[in-house]
Amino acid sequence: MRPKPPPNFLAGYPVALAEQVQRLIEQGLLAGMLREKYPLAHAVRTDRALYDYVLECKGAFLRNAGSLSKVAFDGKLHVIRNALGTHTSISRVQGAKLKAKCEIRIAAVFREMPPEFLRMIVVHELAHIREREHNKAFYQLCLHMEPGYHQLEFDLRAYLSYLEAGGQPLWGAVEAGTPL
Numbered sequence: 501m502r503p504k505p506p507p508n509f510l511a512g513y514p515v516a517l518a519e520q521v522q523r524l525i526e527q528g529l530l531a532g533m534l535r536e537k538y539p540l541a542h543a544v545r546t547d548r549a550l551y552d553y554v555l556e557c558k559g560a561f562l563r564n565a566g567s568l569s570k571v572a573f574d575g576k577l578h579v580i581r582n583a584l585g586t587h588t589s590i591s592r593v594q595g596a597k598l599k600a601k602c603e604i605r606i607a608a609v610f611r612e613m614p615p616e617f618l619r620m621i622v623v624h625e626l627a628h629i630r631e632r633e634h635n636k637a638f639y640q641l642c643l644h645m646e647p648g649y650h651q652l653e654f655d656l657r658a659y660l661s662y663l664e665a666g667g668q669p670l671w672g673a674v675e676a677g678t679p680l
């Protein structure tokens with residue numbers, strides 16, 4: 501028994517495009533296509549490494565946008581539609597200044613993914629420091645940090661759909677940096 505319908509990771513895309521991904525999954529072709537396009541696994545496996553990675557990315561693009569109080573992989577965070585990761589920001593007054601502390605949690609499924617997908621989710625969560633909503637300014641900021649953002653998000657959502665359909669993880673058993 502399934503209490504809830506599975507999440508539709510491609511709900512925001514044109515139906516024809518979502519159906520094409522569904523067909524590739526059913527035909528057993530999607531996994532090979534993704535592995536060919538993204539042959540490497542990233543090496544960011546711990547919360548510490550993730551913190552450093554996020555900080556570096558933030559330093560390059562959003563140096564003045566508050567400070568990060570916590571960055572972590574979260575095993576309890578289920579990747580659902582509209583929430584690939586979570587971020588919370590608490591604004592508090594310190595002396596005369598309003599300081600924003602940000603916390604970024606990345607779903608544990610991103611621990612074993614190609615570097616491109618990790619970068620996409622980190623860019624997404626960093627952009628939320630500036631823009632709360634998924635609006636035009638938000639996506640412009642994503643594109644500024646990662647010009648291939650839209651394609652990466654689509655490919656990531658195709659991969660999540662594949663996992664949801666029972667597919668085996670593609671980068672789980674891969675030694676980081678080793679070509680498949």
Ligand SMILES: [Zn+2]
Pocket residue numbers: 582583584624628634
């Ligand atoms: Zn978001």
